[in-house]
Amino acid sequence: MFKEGVSKEHQTYLKQYRIRKASIAASQISMLVLFFALWEIAAYFKWIDPFIMSQPSRVFKTIMNLTADGSLFTHTGITVFETVVGFLSGTILGTIIAIILWWSDFVAKVLDPYLVVLNALPKTALGPIILVWIGGTTSSIIVMALLVSIVVTILNVYLAFESCDEDKVKLLWTLGATKLQILSKVVLPSSIPSIISVLKINVGLSLVGVIVGEFLVSKAGLGYLIIYGGQVFKMDLVMTSVLILAVAAALMYLSVAWFEKKLNKMR
Amino acid sequence: MVKKVVELKNVSMNYHTLNGETQAIRNLSLDIYNGEFVSIVGPSGCGKSTLLSLISGILKPTSGDILVNGEPITGPSSNLGYMLQKDHLFGWRTILKNATLGLEIQKKLNKESQAYVEHLLDEYGLADFKHHYPKQLSGGMRQRAALIRTLATNPDILLLDEPFSALDYQTRLAISEEIWLIIKKERKTAVFVTHDIAEAVASSDRIIVLTKRPAEIKNIHEINLTCDIRTPISCREAPEFRHYFNQIWKELDVHV
Ligand SMILES: Nc1ncnc2c1ncn2[C@@H]1O[C@H](COP(=O)(O)OP(=O)(O)OP(=O)(O)O)[C@@H](O)[C@H]1O
Ligand SMILES: [Mg+2]
Numbered sequence: 189m190f191k192e193g194v195s196k197e198h199q200t201y202l203k204q205y206r207i208r209k210a211s212i213a214a215s216q217i218s219m220l221v222l223f224f225a226l227w228e229i230a231a232y233f234k235w236i237d238p239f240i241m242s243q244p245s246r247v248f249k250t251i252m253n254l255t256a257d258g259s260l261f262t263h264t265g266i267t268v269f270e271t272v273v274g275f276l277s278g279t280i281l282g283t284i285i286a287i288i289l290w291w292s293d294f295v296a297k298v299l300d301p302y303l304v305v306l307n308a309l310p311k312t313a314l315g316p317i318i319l320v321w322i323g324g325t326t327s328s329i330i331v332m333a334l335l336v337s338i339v340v341t342i343l344n345v346y347l348a349f350e351s352c353d354e355d356k357v358k359l360l361w362t363l364g365a366t367k368l369q370i371l372s373k374v375v376l377p378s379s380i381p382s383i384i385s386v387l388k389i390n391v392g393l394s395l396v397g398v399i400v401g402e403f404l405v406s407k408a409g410l411g412y413l414i415i416y417g418g419q420v421f422k423m424d425l426v427m428t429s430v431l432i433l434a435v436a437a438a439l440m441y442l443s444v445a446w447f448e449k450k451l452n453k454m455r
Numbered sequence: 456m457v458k459k460v461v462e463l464k465n466v467s468m469n470y471h472t473l474n475g476e477t478q479a480i481r482n483l484s485l486d487i488y489n490g491e492f493v494s495i496v497g498p499s500g501c502g503k504s505t506l507l508s509l510i511s512g513i514l515k516p517t518s519g520d521i522l523v524n525g526e527p528i529t530g531p532s533s534n535l536g537y538m539l540q541k542d543h544l545f546g547w548r549t550i551l552k553n554a555t556l557g558l559e560i561q562k563k564l565n566k567e568s569q570a571y572v573e574h575l576l577d578e579y580g581l582a583d584f585k586h587h588y589p590k591q592l593s594g595g596m597r598q599r600a601a602l603i604r605t606l607a608t609n610p611d612i613l614l615l616d617e618p619f620s621a622l623d624y625q626t627r628l629a630i631s632e633e634i635w636l637i638i639k640k641e642r643k644t645a646v647f648v649t650h651d652i653a654e655a656v657a658s659s660d661r662i663i664v665l666t667k668r669p670a671e672i673k674n675i676h677e678i679n680l681t682c683d684i685r686t687p688i689s690c691r692e693a694p695e696f697r698h699y700f701n702q703i704w705k706e707l708d709v710h711v
Binding site (some may be wrong): 211353356359360361362378380 | 511513530531532533535536539540541543545547556557559560561608687
């Protein structure tokens with residue numbers, strides 16, 4: 189235990205730190221367990237109506253049934269696929285538009301009020317229009333996801349471009365750089381952290397677009413299961429889908445966060 | 456007859472903003488000779504950085520002509536190397552990659568030029584840090600790396616805009632000595648902007664004192680110090696040092 193050079197005081201400090209960390213994790217887990225236990229008990233003793241509120245054991249049964257016929261994976265897979273395509277294309281397209289704005293200050297100034305209005309507008313309100321224009325297909329769901337995330341991307345990435353250190357840009361001018369070189373050698377690389385953090389925001393935003401899209405298109409995906417379950421009053425199905433959605437959303441967020449950490453280590 | 460490498464002829468520079476017009480430089484004429492170390496001192500905000508930007512070709516004068524090696528400048532040129540106050544090394548590039556930035560931009564990065572940069576890094580104490588990232592280096596080493604980035608494209612003339620002012624006093628003395636030696640060894644002409652009169656006197660062949668904005672030339676001092684080895688630190692002991700220092704101090708007319 190005792191390592192040379194580590195004082196007793198420091199050992200106590202480290203020990204306290206570990207204890208604190210462990211107790212936080214323990215509290216988090218017990219909170220979750222307690223929540224499901226209470227839910228189960230309350231439904232069992234009919235304190236709440238399990239038909240309306242559902243019940244963990246019924247959720248578990250639903251998951252089993254959905255897994256057995258494979259539809260769980262199909263629906264989850266579809267939602268995850270649409271979200272990933274949506275936030276990647278939203279981020280890439282948004283970054284490209286931000287580059288155009290950075291390139292031409294004139295264009296940026298002209299488009300500024302439109303971007304502000306588009307940013308304030310709840311993009312999901314455009315859902316029915318997209319449905320009519322594109323049709324009730326996966327494409328319109330992806331377009332929804334893209335629309336929800338693209339304006340935020342443009343604004344944030346453009347802001348990152350604009351806040352790039354002026355002296356670094358000046359240094360490149362003195363070396364005789366072209367505008368394209370300024371973009372590729374300093375403006376883009378120094379904005380990568382902002383772009384990644386936008387990517388993190390976009391996971392959540394695209395998911396909003398995808399779920400609303402699935403509500404409207406009503407063919408497949410977790411959003412479809414939720415709306416369908418609600419319509420036929422299968423609350424077990426609704427609760428199950430919401431829980432799976434929460435897990436899928438968390439996993440997607442965590443993978444982007446992991447990617448960010450990897451990238452920061454490289455820099 | 457020593458060659459003129461930079462000639463400024465009746466140069467004026469005005470900035471225009473919505474708040475109005477700022478006259479930064481007025482009718483300034485100046486020649487800089489090959490191999491010289493020229494310092495420029497002047498009150499804060501008088502137009503020193505503007506003057507360097509004009510010489511480097513990233514700014515165009517409102518009127519007047521600027522010649523480098525006898526030719527009018529049209530834009531940034533690889534004859535000139537610019538060094539700014541901070542090192543501005545890119546955190547996402549290794550020291551070697553930072554040092555070759557200029558070559559990369561000017562599309563001159565090849566085996567030969569890369570070898571030259573590596574030689575400079577070896578020669579000036581950064582051999583073991585080529586593949587390190589800037590944040591792993593001390594302030595002084597970073598400034599040296601920034602100088603090597605400037606030297607990499609092999610310019611004849613170096614424009615230095617208060618390159619040491621972000622460093623603490625000890626490091627600053629040491630690194631300005633080192634960088635002075637490197638500049639002399641590589642036989643470069645240097646135009647050095649500083650707020651530090653002692654640093655200017657210790658390192659320069661000539662000191663240009665500018666007036667308050669709009670900058671005009673107030674006085675030019677030829678510096679002749681009697682010291683055994685001509686390096687900035689040892690020349691601080693020269694008997695004439697104080698004389699120059701006091702004179703320039705008076706001309707700058709600093710009120711505190
Ligand atoms: N891009 C610009 N647009 C408008 N005015 C400017 C610009 N750059 C500099 N100025 C003004 O021109 C004057 C000279 O600026 P400059 O940076 O050349 O001074 P300086 O002597 O280098 O100052 P310092 O001692 O603070 O480094 C200042 O009054 C400054 O406000
Ligand atoms: Mg300045």
